[in-house]
Each structure stands twice: as structure tokens, then as C-alpha cells.
Amino acid sequence: MAQSVLLKSSLAKKYWMALTGLFLCLFLVGHLAGNLQLFIGGIEGQLQFNEYAKFMTTNPLVKILSYVTYISIIFHAIDGLLLTIKNKSARPVKYHNEKASANSAWASRNMGILGTILLVFIITHMMNFWYEMHWGEIGVDANGNKDLHTIVIAFFKDASMGLVFTLAYVLSMLAVAFHLSHGFQSAFQSLGLRHEKYTPIIQKIGFAFALLVPLAFAAIPLYIHFVY
Amino acid sequence: MNLTLKIWRQKNSKDKGKMETYPVKDISPDMSFLEMMDVLNNQLIESGQDPVAFDHDCREGICGMCSMFINGEAHGPGRGITTCQLHMRSFKDGDTIYIEPWRAAAFPVIKDLVVDRSSFDRVIQAGGYVSVNTSGNTQDANAIPVPKEDADKAFDAATCIGCGACVATCKNSSAMLFVSAKISQLALLPQGKVEAKQRALNMVKQMDEEGFGNCSNTGACEVECPKGISLENIARMNREYLKASTS
Ligand code: HEM
Ligand code: SF4
Ligand code: FES
Numbered sequence: 001m002a003q004s005v006l007l008k009s010s011l012a013k014k015y016w017m018a019l020t021g022l023f024l025c026l027f028l029v030g031h032l033a034g035n036l037q038l039f040i041g042g043i044e045g046q047l048q049f050n051e052y053a054k055f056m057t058t059n060p061l062v063k064i065l066s067y068v069t070y071i072s073i074i075f076h077a078i079d080g081l082l083l084t085i086k087n088k089s090a091r092p093v094k095y096h097n098e099k100a101s102a103n104s105a106w107a108s109r110n111m112g113i114l115g116t117i118l119l120v121f122i123i124t125h126m127m128n129f130w131y132e133m134h135w136g137e138i139g140v141d142a143n144g145n146k147d148l149h150t151i152v153i154a155f156f157k158d159a160s161m162g163l164v165f166t167l168a169y170v171l172s173m174l175a176v177a178f179h180l181s182h183g184f185q186s187a188f189q190s191l192g193l194r195h196e197k198y199t200p201i202i203q204k205i206g207f208a209f210a211l212l213v214p215l216a217f218a219a220i221p222l223y224i225h226f227v228y
Numbered sequence: 229m230n231l232t233l234k235i236w237r238q239k240n241s242k243d244k245g246k247m248e249t250y251p252v253k254d255i256s257p258d259m260s261f262l263e264m265m266d267v268l269n270n271q272l273i274e275s276g277q278d279p280v281a282f283d284h285d286c287r288e289g290i291c292g293m294c295s296m297f298i299n300g301e302a303h304g305p306g307r308g309i310t311t312c313q314l315h316m317r318s319f320k321d322g323d324t325i326y327i328e329p330w331r332a333a334a335f336p337v338i339k340d341l342v343v344d345r346s347s348f349d350r351v352i353q354a355g356g357y358v359s360v361n362t363s364g365n366t367q368d369a370n371a372i373p374v375p376k377e378d379a380d381k382a383f384d385a386a387t388c389i390g391c392g393a394c395v396a397t398c399k400n401s402s403a404m405l406f407v408s409a410k411i412s413q414l415a416l417l418p419q420g421k422v423e424a425k426q427r428a429l430n431m432v433k434q435m436d437e438e439g440f441g442n443c444s445n446t447g448a449c450e451v452e453c454p455k456g457i458s459l460e461n462i463a464r465m466n467r468e469y470l471k472a473s474t475s
Contacts, residue, residue, distance in 0.1 A: 005473040010442045011432055011466060012473070083442050087400035090333050090441030096234070096247055097326035099300030100399065103451035108444060109399050186445040192467030194460055 010086075013079055018187035020076040025184060027069045028176075028213055038152065038220050041228075043142070049152075050145040053133060077119050084112035107182040114179040121172035128155060156224040166225040173214035180210035229255045229321040233268065235280055236328045238337050241344075245337065247326075257317040261304065262287060262294060264316055281340040287312040289454065292391030296341055297328040302393035302452045310391060310454045330392055332401035333439040345392050347438040348406065354434035355427035356410045358419045369419065378416045385413035387455045394449035394457070400441030405449040407435050408465035409457045415468050425472040432469055 006012050034056065037049045056062050100109060107114065132138055132151055139147045156162050156169075184206030188194065193202075230253050238245030252268050259267070262284050269279035285291040294311035298304030304314045319325060327341065335343040360366055374382075386409075394405035411428055414420030420427070443462060450459050 005429060005433075005469075009432055009469075009473075010436050010440075011469045013442060014466070015470065083444075087402070087441040087444070090401040090439060091331050091399075092333055093331050095297060095300065095328055095331055096236075097300045097328070100448070102301055103397060103448040104399075104446035108446040111444060182445070189445050189459065189463055190443075190466060192463045192465075192470060194463035 013083055014190040016075060017079050017083065018190035020072040020079070021183055021187045023068065023072045024076065025180070025209065027065075027072070028217075030065075032213060032216055035217065035220050038149075039223060046147070046149040047141055047143055047145075049149040050141050050147055051143065053148045054145045057133060073122060077115065080112060080115050105182060107178040108186070111179065111182060114175050117172065117175040118179060121168075121175070153224055153228060156221045157228065162225055166221045169221045170218045173218040176217070177210050177214040180213070181207065184209055229257060229316065229319070229323075231255060231264075231319065231322070232324040234324060234326045235340070236337075237280070237340055238329075239339065241336055241338055247328075255316055257315070259316045260287070260312055261296070261298070261314040261316065262312050281338075281342045283342050284312060289313045290389060292389030292454075295330045295343060295345075295392055295396065297326075297330060297396055299326050302330070302397040303391075303454060307451070308454055308456055310389075310393075313454075330396035332392075332395050334401065334403070335392060335395060343392075345390070347440070348390050348392065348403070350438065351403065351407055351431055351434045352410065355423070355430040356414070358414060359423065360419070372418050374417060382413050382416040385409045385416070385457065385461055388413075388453075388457050389455060391454060393452050393454060395440065397448045397452040398441065398443075399446060399448070400444055402443045402449075403435050403438070403440040404443040404462050404465065405453060405457055405459075407431055408461040411465045411468055412461040415464065424468060425475070428465065428468040428472040432465075 006015075034049075034052055037045065037052060039045075040048060056066075129148065129152065133146060133148050136151075138151065141147045141149070156166050158165065185199075185203045188199070188202050230251070233250045233252060234247050235250060236245060237248045250268060250272075252264065252271065255264050255267065262282075265280065265282060272279045283293040283295055285293040287294075289310045289312060292310070294303075296303065296311045298311065298314070303309060303311045305318050306314055329335075329337050329341045330343045330345075332343075334347040335345055338344050388406060388409040390406065392403075392406070395401050395403050398405075411431060414427060415424045445459070445462075447459060450457065
């Protein structure tokens with residue numbers, strides 16, 4: 001019994017949603033730290049970024065973390081899909097007149113749509129960079145490391161599609177922002193971590209996280225396309 | 229005041245049902261919403277039509293029967309009130325008012341605005357009680373000391389009247405506010421701790437089986453609950469269930 005309640009029950013689905021969601025928040029911070037190195041100009045920036053990319057694909061600890069990340073994304077997406085289907089079927093007949101905005105935030109009601117946007121983004125993003133880094137035909141830099149830096153710069157500076165890619169990236173980060181504006185604090189509630197004193201602080205941190213992390217991510221392609 | 233009512237009419241649980249339009253005249257702003265419905269029903273009966281079936285009992289905000297989804301909100305506009313506590317002064321002359329039944333797979337419509345909420349009863353039967361010795365040697369409940377803060381929180385949770393507004397307003401038709409209020413009320417008190425584990429497991433299991441949705445933490449239930457039941461209770465239920473399923 002204990003096993004099925006920890007997998008199949010409504011509450012268990014929420015625990016897994018919250019745990020994987022929070023882990024993915026940590027992943028975002030790590031990923032951002034790497035990406036920010038794209039702000040470093042010149043040959044120095046290129047070498048450092050590629051060195052970092054090599055570290056991220058070879059270090060055993062990072063490898064374990066990256067497998068946990070893949071599993072988390074898959075689990076989070078499947079669980080999110082199951083929840084969304086179940087929740088829709090719980091109301092087979094809709095209201096004619098429903099004033100949902102009177103009592104809840106838009107993002108909280110549209111996590112499924114926002115998540116789907118994120119899933120599409122994650123898949124295309126991995127095809128563009130992750131696949132190239134692992135299996136693509138990729139050059140090497142002066143240090144002999146795979147030259148992911150040049151691929152990234154060329155992608156966003158592309159004469160015909162660079163602007164489209166940049167805008168698509170920025171819009172995806174907007175979806176991340178909305179997803180986390182609800183998701184971050186929601187995950188704590190799902191795990192039962194609620195406290196008179198700490199919950200308001202968690203909500204403030206969540207809001208700041210949802211604003212600053214996607215903003216910093218979005219600044220990078222904008223910088224590459226318009227400034228670099 | 230003169231109003232246009234758009235009301236869900238459905239003959240029985242099998243009927244498909246549809247929205248019908250009824251004009252009502254000379255409604256006093258001092259009437260309660262249910263009194264306005266009475267006026268409409270008198271009109272309908274006098275003209276040989278079938279009156280609108282709706283649930284009501286106490287008409288003073290304590291029984292939880294008066295389920296109506298009014299203008300897109302459970303129990304209509306206004307906070308911390310049931311439909312019977314809503315007054316016509318909350319509307320303006322010439323308004324169109326939509327009146328619909330609670331919508332949830334677990335609350336099937338019986339007729340018009342009346343829904344079957346016995347799914348709530350089955351959730352309670354699954355564990356919303358404490359087992360006490362009733363052989364004549366029942367211990368005086370006051371003999372067991374309870375910290376004031378716990379007693380207050382248990383009492384707040386116990387004010388839930390089982391109206392189902394939380395389910396009606398939730399985009400997922402989730403019953404978590406109701407179930408968590410019942411789990412909390414008992415888990416906070418020494419008498420309820422004994423069976424806390426089985427209670428959490430069984431009530432959540434029954435809730436899932438009844439076809440209620442999951443919680444997305446939108447918080448709509450807390451806003452629309454006539455008794456101000458807090459989301460804190462859902463967090464407590466999440467803890468209780470996690471404890472029960474891992475130990
Ligand atoms: C970097 C990527 C992502 C992060 C950091 C993230 C984070 C989160 C967090 C923290 C929550 C709150 C969990 C809770 O309420 O307990 C959440 C909820 C949710 N996520 Fe994600 N997520 C990401 C990607 C995705 C993807 C790819 C999908 C799906 C297709 C998705 C679908 C959902 C859904 C449907 C919910 C709400 C479930 C509900 O409570 O009804 N997310 N996410
Ligand atoms: S929690 Fe509030 S809205 Fe839900 S049944 Fe109880 S009193 Fe009604
Ligand atoms: S009729 Fe009893 S609460 Fe409204």
C-alpha cells in the first residue's frame with residue numbers, strides 16, 4: 001500500500017511535481033552561471049566558455065547531476081500531463097459564466113500551457129546546442145576543446161534567423177517567469193512546508209527568482225544578437 | 229429593481245439541460261438572493277411552469293446547502309458569505325445574473341441547481357471521525373488538556389460547513405480544502421491523533437476515488453470559502469499524508 005500511495009495518489013503526484021520542479025530551479029541556477037560567461041568578450045571568453053562546456057560534459061559529478069536533470073524533466077512533464085488530464089476530467093461540464101480572475105492568478109491556472117511551452121523550448125534548445133556539443137560536427141578552439149562558443153554566437157547572430165531565434169528565446173524565458181511566479185512557492189505548499197513566519201519570505205524569494213533568473217537568461221541572446 | 233436571470237434548467241440527472249432566461253420585476257434590494265429565487269418560483273408556479281429546484285435549509289449561513297454559482301463565482305460576489313447571506317443590494321437595476329449549479333464530476337446534477345454532494349459524506353465516512361468508547365464510560369473530553377493555539381486552529385478548521393464552494397470554484401474541481409479541513413480539525417487534537425495515519429490515507433483515497441481533481445495551489449478555494457478555511461490546512465494535510473505514507 002505504502003508504495004502505491006507514494007506514486008499514484010493525488011498527493012503523491014504533487015510531491016513529485018514539487019520535488020522535480022524545485023530540483024529544476026536549482027538546475028536553472030547552475031545553467032545560468034555557465035551561460036553568463038557568454039558576456040565575456042574576445043578569444044578569452046571563447047576559451048573559458050568552451051573549457052566550462054567541456055567540464056560540464058565530462059566531470060563525473062556533473063554527469064550524475066545531468067542525469068538527474070533529464071529524469072526530472074521527463075518525470076515532471078509526464079506527471080504534469082497526467083495531472084492536467086485528471087484535473088480537466090474532474091469537471092466534464094463547464095460553467096457558462098466563470099470569473100476565474102476574481103480569485104486566482106493567471107499563471108496558477110495555466111501551468112499546463114506554460115509547461116508545454118517550456119517542453120517545446122527545452123527540446124529545440126537541446127537539439128540546437130546539447131546535441132551539437134555531444135554528437136554534432138563541431139570544430140575545436142585554440143585549446144583543443146569543442147568550440148560550442150562559436151556555435152552559440154553564430155546561432156543568435158545568424159543573418160536570416162538570428163532575430164527570430166533571439167525573440168523565441170526571450171518569449172520562452174517569459175514563459176519560465178510565469179511558470180515560476182506560481183511554481184516556486186507552490187512547490188513548498190505541495191510539500192506541506194508552510195509556516196506563518198517563513199511562507200511570506202518564500203513567496204518573496206520565489207517572486208524575485210521568477211523575475212531575475214529568466215531576465216538574466218534572456219539578456220544573453222539579446223546581448224549576442226544586438227551587441228556582440 | 230428589475231433583473232434578467234439566466235438559470236441552468238435540467239429536468240433530471242439524465243437530461244442534457246440548458247440555460248433559460250427569466251425576467252423578474254420589482255425585486256427589493258433588501259431581499260436575500262434566495263428570497264429573490266422564491267419570488268421567481270412563485271411567478272413560475274402561477275403561470276403553470278416548473279419552479280427552479282435549488283438547495284437551501286437554514287438560510288443563515290450555517291448549513292451549507294445553498295449551492296449556487298452566481299455570475300461566475302461560488303455563492304456570488306462578496307467574500308465570507310453563502311448564497312443565503314447574499315443580498316440583492318449587491319446587484320444593480322437592469323443586471324443580468326447567471327445562476328448555475330456546482331460543476332464537478334463528483335457532484336452530479338440531480339435537477340436544475342441541485343447537485344448530489346454525497347461524495348463528501350463518503351469522504352467523511354472513510355475517516356472523518358474519532359472512535360470513542362460509548363459504553364457509558366466515555367471519558368470527558370475536557371479532561372485532556374489541549375494547547376490553546378491547537379484548539380483555536382482545530383476550531384477554525386471545524387467551521388467548514390461542507391458546502392462544496394471550494395470544489396465549485398476550483399478549476400480542477402478539487403476537494404482538498406474540504407478534506408484538509410476535516411483532517412486538520414482532528415489531527416490537531418489529542419483525541420484525533422490516535423487514528424491520524426489511517427484517517428489521512430483513507431480520506432485521501434476516498435477523495436481520489438470520488439473523482440475530485442488535484443490541487444494546483446491556485447488559492448481560489450480559500451478566497452471563495454464562506455468560512456475562511458485557510459490553505460494552511462491543505463499544507464497540514466500534505467504533511468499528514470506524507471508522514472502516514474512513509475511510516
Ligand atoms: C526548467 C524547467 C521547469 C521548472 C524549473 C519547473 C518548475 C516547476 C515548479 C517549481 C512547479 C510547482 C510544483 C508544485 O506546485 O508543487 C511546477 C509545476 C508545474 N509544471 Fe513545471 N517546471 C519546468 C518545466 C516544466 C515542463 C517542461 C512542463 C511540462 C510539460 C511543466 C509542467 C508543469 C505543470 C503542469 C505544473 C503544475 C502542476 C499542478 O500543480 O497542477 N513544467 N513546475
Ligand atoms: S472548506 Fe469552505 S468552501 Fe469548502 S466545503 Fe468547507 S466551508 Fe465550504
Ligand atoms: S441555506 Fe444554510 S447556509 Fe445557506
